[in-house]
Amino acid sequence: MRTISRFMLACVAGTAMVCAWMPAGSPLTGVAQAAASQDGAEKRDRVTLSNGRVVEGVVLEETATHVRMRVYVGTLSTETSYPLSDVLTIERGVVAVGARDDKASAPTRRGEPQRQAVAPSDDAARVVMFELKGIFGTDVSQTPLQRALDDAVSQNPDVIIIKMDTTQDERAGFQGIFRAEDMTGMVEDYLREGHRIVFWIKEATVGAAFLPFVSPEIYFTSDGRMGGIGTLQDFSVGDSMVTEKLISAFSGHAEGVALTGGYAPEIIRAMGRMDYWLAVRFRGGRPEFYINTQKPSDEMINNEGWTILSDNGQGAYKDTLEDIVRGRGNDVLNLDADWALRLRVSQGTYDRLEDLVFGLGLGSEHVKVEGRSQRIVDDWRTRIRAGIDRAQRISREMQENQRLTTRDEIQTRLRNLRELRSILSQFAEVLDAGGQQRSQIDMQIEDLRQALANADRQRR
16 A cells, blocks of 8 residues: 555646545545646645644655655744654645745755744743753752753743753663653653653663653654663573562563653663564554564565564674664664654654754744753752762772871861761762661761760870
8 A cells, every 4th residue: 555655646747547546544645746836836735643733845755654844834944754654644735835036035955944033922932941961860860850840840831842962871771760760750740730841862871761751752863862771681689580570570660661651662672671672564654563582584574574673682693892882783772863753752853953843833933941950950960070079089088098096087087978978968869879878977977986085085
């Protein structure tokens, strides 16, 4: 059916005979060829989506999985793609724009929105955008995110855009789900209250890959990357039966995050376990997944249209170091902008905020509200890095000066321990979530205080 549709799309010349061959129920039913009328008026296409949204522009490409088009609203335009399964109808050449004026303006580069220098109207969409950068779980954690979201919500925006350019120490691996857990719950609470929160992905790897899945709206930059988790198969507590139960629990929790946002749980499973094979094929534009510890058969690949997305990383299938470093490995699932769109993780690819806002359906006008959200997350990143650096210097100093025989040496050690404890308390969620380190420091402080008291008594 899709082959017929593409053939008819290529052959449409406005004749009723051609249109009569289009299959019933196809998104292309009723399509007419885009053309210019005799009076020189430009004709554009109209696409109706399953959520009721209608967009106008020029269809550039229609494949088995998506429709790519240049969308226009007023003087603004941008190029975007929609999953074919979300497209109800495509009507070509049905929107008259008006007579062309070849002298009106010089052409712009492809992909460059056209704008008029006018002030936004009072009812222009209000947009808050802040960027999460650095190490997920350290530079990005629940306290700065909570404060940034609180400030964003206080600005009464139409949409909150969270851009992610975050990674995580690979040693944390799949356990990054625990670092993300408090944050996903927090975002879910805001979504439940009716706030629109959109994630815009430049990089979200390892633990950071979990957070965006809580939102039903994810977008990518053209060089965006998400994934790189893949250590769950290495988890072990010694007992194989207990280990497998815990792995199932971890995996189920992570897949629940994906289901919350409306995404296929197979995607999380393939991101988290290296011992799975993931393959996909498309039926009616929708992805259908194969996930198994066994490789898909040659018949499936050659005759049934399956494409392997990730392998089990064993033997000849093991990723090279270069592939891992460049994010091209497939021992676990890693998504780029194209595959994220095809697998219905991403709803579009945009490199500029203006284009993303346009793609969100907020029109050609918007006001970027400058609240404190970005300053909040930037300040946290600066302070925690300074705190970690200071804590490391204190620890080195105490290791280099082990003598505690004089009163001055004991008092110096007490100052160091108290300062170290203060740093751990200030950033407890990152540096000492369970409080064990502070408990040990408290015992050391008490021992030193007793030593000082004894020394004072002896002096008297």
